[in-house]
Amino acid sequence: MMRTSFRTLLATCVGWSLLLAGALAADTPPERPNILFLFSDDHALSTISAYGRTLYGGRVLNETPNIDRIAKEGAIFTRSFCTNSICVPSRATVLTGKFSHKNGVYGLASLWKPQQTFPKLLSAAGYQTALIGKWHLVPQPTDEFDYWKVLSGNGGQGDYYNPAFAEKGKPGERQETGTSSDIIAADSIRWLEQRDKSRPFLMMTQFKAPHVHRMPAPRFLSAYSDVKFPQPPTFHDDYAGRSAYLSKSFMKFSGMDEAALNIFPPDKPLDPASKTGKALARLTPEQRESFINSYRAANEEYYRLKAEGKLTGEALLDYKYQRYMRDYARCVAEVDDNVGKLLQWLDTAGLAANTIVIYCSDQGFFNGEHGWTDKRMMNEESFMMPFLIRWPGVVKPGRKVESMIQNIDYAPTFLDVAGASIPMDMQGRSLVPILRNEKAPDDWRKSLYYHYYDDGSYNLPRIEGVRTSRYKLIRYYIPGQREDWDLMDLEKDPLETKSFRGQEGYDTVEQELRVELARLRKTYDVPDREPTRAEVNSVRQSKGEPAKGD
Incomplete structure (x- = not known):
């Protein structure tokens, strides 16, 4: 009798323990990631x-x-x-x-x-x-x-x-x-x-x-040296039919200077005030020797081709592109x-x-x-x-x-x-x-709002726009000056090489996008008042420097 009671008691205790453990587990929140x-x-x-x-x-x-x-x-x-x-x-x-x-x-x-x-x-x-x-x-x-x-x-x-x-x-x-x-x-x-x-x-x-x-980094300096990167399909974009602001930007590949491409004479003293001079001055003697030697063959070739008149026009542009992409891929x-x-x-x-x-x-x-x-x-x-x-x-x-x-x-x-x-x-x-x-x-957003304010930088205006799954309506403007609008159809022109604004069948699309842009501005509480250049460049203002573009 006593043995039976003990077994019963033991089973009861085990049962309650399992129930309690389950209850505690249910009440314990999962570990936060x-x-x-x-x-x-x-x-x-x-x-x-x-x-x-x-x-x-x-x-x-x-x-x-x-x-x-x-x-x-x-x-x-x-x-x-x-x-x-x-x-x-x-x-x-x-x-x-x-x-x-x-x-x-x-x-x-x-x-x-x-x-x-x-x-x-x-x-x-x-x-x-x-x-x-x-x-x-x-x-x-x-x-x-x-x-x-x-x-x-x-x-x-x-x-x-x-x-x-x-x-x-x-x-x-x-x-x-x-x-x-x-x-x-x-x-x-x-x-x-x-x-x-x-x-x-x-x-x-x-x-x-x-x-x-x-x-x-030193271990990647020779990576991609033999790779010929394909130019993007829009590499020679002429910006025709789109905002005039685009052709005036200072972002063009053709304007990229030698310093940005790690092009420098390998065996000549560098101007310590130049971009390359300042950059190389930070390196230890061992790092500097490795860096200069890694670019030696390419830089010697550059100056030779340049002296022979073989780096002009498209040849120069593609040469810059290859040098640029190799360094970009190395850093990545x-x-x-x-x-x-x-x-x-x-x-x-x-x-x-x-x-x-x-x-x-x-x-x-x-x-x-x-x-x-x-x-x-x-x-x-x-x-x-x-x-x-x-x-x-x-x-x-x-x-x-x-x-x-x-x-x-x-x-x-x-x-x-x-x-x-x-x-x-x-x-x-x-x-x-x-x-x-x-x-x-189901109520996830169907459109996006964009606003870039740094006009004057890179000779660009301010840019505001709306993007849906298919279309973009983009406004290029400088407060108090001219504004341009482009309408992009990402289905018909995924590379964005033309504006469909004013073309047959797009007037209704533009009006719908303008309504959506206004809705997004209201949703995100975008003020009608534009920030001044001084407000955009408040770091410079705090130092008493002129705002960019002024």
Whole structure:
């Protein structure tokens, strides 16, 4: 009898224990994911092989196996766009989830005023946060992150070789030996190893590359030397039938100087005040010798062909393009290599399964398309930005997402995955519903708003527009002066070589787009009053310097 009672009691206890364990498990929230945000500068989609295979019909210019791994194990977004295609405003939008007119950062020389950001909100929600690499806003961060170490010098751009860094809690800046991408990745791993392991983390690893003036790392200096890059189909665009502003821009490939292409006489003293002289002066003797010797044969050939009169017209233009693309691809290779190191660290540390990894850039970039090199415009190459994300257990591997997203969506997305509240004044939407499901919610946006304010820079006007799945209506203007409008049909002319405005059958399309543009302006609370050049260039104003274009 006693034995039976004991067994009954034991069974009862075990049963209650299992029930209690189940109840506790049900009440315990899932572990919040870590976030590794990998950010580069001026990375064109055409130079990410995953996009080459997905968007460009298999046209792969260079291989990026580690960035591609994120897409293979997660998702690639094929309609990812910025709100203002220039470095500083894009970074402010990523941090705030707001358009330029709301966060106050209109252009390259706009002051950053401390305000609500998603890293601050994540920190308040229990995340440990860090940014290492290119900050590029002025002034340097203060309390935006629990820890930061940012490139300093060179107007906030930092340098490729032996860059200087400013670090939270330490006075001044410190120069370090090595290349910026390698140092940024190594420091990111060091912080990850030393972090508070009781808290989820946000690690923002932000590379300088492949921004100009491109100086590849020693191990990539000979890469792509024998590659002949195909010119883009629009390389010789004459801009006919579109805004007159386009033909007047200073972004043309034909105007690219020798310094930007690492062309310099190998055995002659360089002017220490020149771009190349300043850049090479930062290198150690060993680095300098390696760098000069790596370009020796190509530079000797350049000066020989030039002396023989063989580098003129189309021959010179293609020569510049090849030199340009080789250095661009080399810098991308270093970024990709370091992305691989960070992914490998997650694997080794056993954190890959609970870490969201994002790779993106501050905007797209023209690599010869329309004869240009830079960004700013509303053409796809500039307007689009890469966005690849891996979220194990949530995002189906190898997924291609065609929903239209913008960089205003990043901040609410990160807050959503952390279980933190999304402030009402953020203008983007969380991507979590898209990531968790096979398609976007029915009320997902069907159009995008764009606004570039840096008129005068590169001899360009301000640019505002709307994009739908098929059309773009683009307004080029300088306040108080002439404005032009172009209407692009991406279905009939995906390369954007003509404007359909005024053509038969497009009047109704234009009117519908104008109505949609007005709706978006109202939705995003865009003021009728234009910011002055002084407001756009508030950094210069604070220093008593003239605004650009004045």
